[in-house]
Amino acid sequence: MKATHDIGIVVIGGSAGSIPVITDVLQSLPKPFSGTVILVVHRSKNTPSELYKLFLNIDESLLVCEPNDKDPVRSGYVYLAPQNYHLLIESDETFSLDYSEPVHYSRPSIDVTFESVARVYTNRVTAILLSGANRDGADGLERILLTGGAGIIQEPATADYPAMPQAAAEQNPGVRILTPDQIKTYLQTILQPIEK
Amino acid sequence: MSQHPVLTAEELAKIIHLIHQQYGYDFSNYARASLERRVLRCMQQAGLKTTYELKYSLINDKSFFDWFLQSLTVNVTEMFRDPIFYRDLREKVLPKLATYPVIKIWHAGCATGEEVFSMAILLAEAGLLERSRLYATDLNPANLEQARQGIIPLQQMKAYTDNYMQAGGKNAFSSYYTALYDHVIIRKEFRTNIVLAQHNLAVDQVFNEFQLICCRNVLIYFDRELQNRVFQLFHDSLSPLGYLAIGTKESIQTADVRTQFETISLPTRIYRRKQ
Ligand SMILES: C[S@@+](CC[C@H](N)C(=O)[O-])C[C@H]1O[C@@H](n2cnc3c(N)ncnc32)[C@H](O)[C@@H]1O
Numbered sequence: 157m158k159a160t161h162d163i164g165i166v167v168i169g170g171s172a173g174s175i176p177v178i179t180d181v182l183q184s185l186p187k188p189f190s191g192t193v194i195l196v197v198h199r200s201k202n203t204p205s206e207l208y209k210l211f212l213n214i215d216e217s218l219l220v221c222e223p224n225d226k227d228p229v230r231s232g233y234v235y236l237a238p239q240n241y242h243l244l245i246e247s248d249e250t251f252s253l254d255y256s257e258p259v260h261y262s263r264p265s266i267d268v269t270f271e272s273v274a275r276v277y278t279n280r281v282t283a284i285l286l287s288g289a290n291r292d293g294a295d296g297l298e299r300i301l302l303t304g305g306a307g308i309i310q311e312p313a314t315a316d317y318p319a320m321p322q323a324a325a326e327q328n329p330g331v332r333i334l335t336p337d338q339i340k341t342y343l344q345t346i347l348q349p350i351e352k
Numbered sequence: 353m354s355q356h357p358v359l360t361a362e363e364l365a366k367i368i369h370l371i372h373q374q375y376g377y378d379f380s381n382y383a384r385a386s387l388e389r390r391v392l393r394c395m396q397q398a399g400l401k402t403t404y405e406l407k408y409s410l411i412n413d414k415s416f417f418d419w420f421l422q423s424l425t426v427n428v429t430e431m432f433r434d435p436i437f438y439r440d441l442r443e444k445v446l447p448k449l450a451t452y453p454v455i456k457i458w459h460a461g462c463a464t465g466e467e468v469f470s471m472a473i474l475l476a477e478a479g480l481l482e483r484s485r486l487y488a489t490d491l492n493p494a495n496l497e498q499a500r501q502g503i504i505p506l507q508q509m510k511a512y513t514d515n516y517m518q519a520g521g522k523n524a525f526s527s528y529y530t531a532l533y534d535h536v537i538i539r540k541e542f543r544t545n546i547v548l549a550q551h552n553l554a555v556d557q558v559f560n561e562f563q564l565i566c567c568r569n570v571l572i573y574f575d576r577e578l579q580n581r582v583f584q585l586f587h588d589s590l591s592p593l594g595y596l597a598i599g600t601k602e603s604i605q606t607a608d609v610r611t612q613f614e615t616i617s618l619p620t621r622i623y624r625r626k627q
Pocket of ligand 1: 255427428460463464467489495551554567568569570
């Protein structure tokens with residue numbers, strides 16, 4: 157592995173019921189922060205999605221974008237996986253998009269991004285799986301834990317749709333189970349504020 | 353518990369080398385992250401547990417390679433994917449193409465043809481299909497064969513009809529195909545002007561001059577070096593003031609020829625070659 161800057165990579169997967177939690181989490185981040193946040197959120201394929209604008213409007217100083225193919229992964233950014241593509245990371249820390257078959261009926265799939273992030277960033281990753289109605293993310297979390305990263309699920313009792321975090325918890329005894337408030341506090345320790 | 357096979361960069365490089373040596377297909381400038389996923393997926397589907405077994409099958413079994421090649425390339429496509437792209441074509445590009453006596457269009461990486469059929473429908477609605485020639489090329493011969501038949505699974509048609517309407521289509525979408533039990537066939541008159549041929553963007557050359565080139569969701573599978581080559585190839589294959597359309601998340605910004613193009617629509621990635 158080549159030596160890289162030592163920032164934290166946080167990758168968050170969410171499906172049905174996850175948007176309010178993500179909004180809340182993004183709101184609570186220090187701005188600017190050091191580290192990178194990657195969001196993979198299930199959404200419909202071809203209707204133009206407003207999700208990106210929604211996150212963009214949280215706070216003017218929050219840098220939110222949908223990466224283009226080959227864009228470098230930068231510190232201080234929140235990246236949202238584009239609609240209708242899987243989001244991968246290359247070993248030179250650039251984004252790579254893929255239009256292959258959906259996984260768990262989903263494109264972008266959380267498993268696909270979690271597995272790819274685990275491969276490149278190994279123990280620097282914190283993966284968080286939020287509310288959702290299917291079982292995407294469980295395999296990906298397993299890979300994150302296997303390569304030394306931290307895995308967190310939203311406590312199912314606090315999720316509008318508990319099936320997704322539940323499935324991941326059953327498959328991965330090593331995950332931490334946190335409420336949305338605890339997730340916010342936890343992230344503040346990983347994504348440190350930068351003095352302006 | 354899920355299986356977690358991994359492929360090291362060295363193992364993947366050896367497999368790429370083997371395929372190149374033995375079968376002549378060069379994947380060395382493909383983006384590694386997705387290629388690695390594809391190879392692992394093939395191994396899983398074929399029940400191969402080690403790269404040793406994979407190499408053994410590739411070396412000794414031509415029919416295995418044919419299957420492998422088919423699953424290695426990502427053949428997923430849709431009719432009227434990104435409806436606003438087709439809307440932009442209709443409003444911003446077709447009126448300019450209408451000034452040419454013969455309109456030549458190249459779909460590079462056409463997969464199973466859905467994109468080309470969409471274009472044929474768009475041209476027909478603009479009254480331009482008769483004088484258009486649609487060249488549809490792909491690396492994967494199995495894709496071309498399916499495109500030749502014009503067959504699409506029935507279960508997709510609802511989504512495609514939605515896309516078509518969002519793209520501003522005004523006709524009954526069902527007037528463009530014949531429905532059978534579990535699939536539909538695109539009507540012959542929308543396929544007669546399509547020329548299908550194998551063409552490998554990684555090695556093959558300019559073969560004609562076009563007024564419009566569509567290459568969407570193919571460049572994402574290439575590394576920067578190969579992308580650069582392909583952009584040059586497209587530049588050289590376009591007539592002056594010809595149009596280039598790439599995937600909505602692909603970028604021309606790192607290509608040497610970027611200064612030779614002006615942007616027609618950034619959100620839908622439509623560019624125009626300068627004089
Ligand atoms: C994801 S599909 C894109 C289909 C269509 N353009 C679309 O956007 O819906 C990618 C296609 O690129 C083709 N392809 C991959 N490598 C190629 C190469 N070197 N030359 C030509 N086509 C290639 C694959 O066989 C596949 O059909």
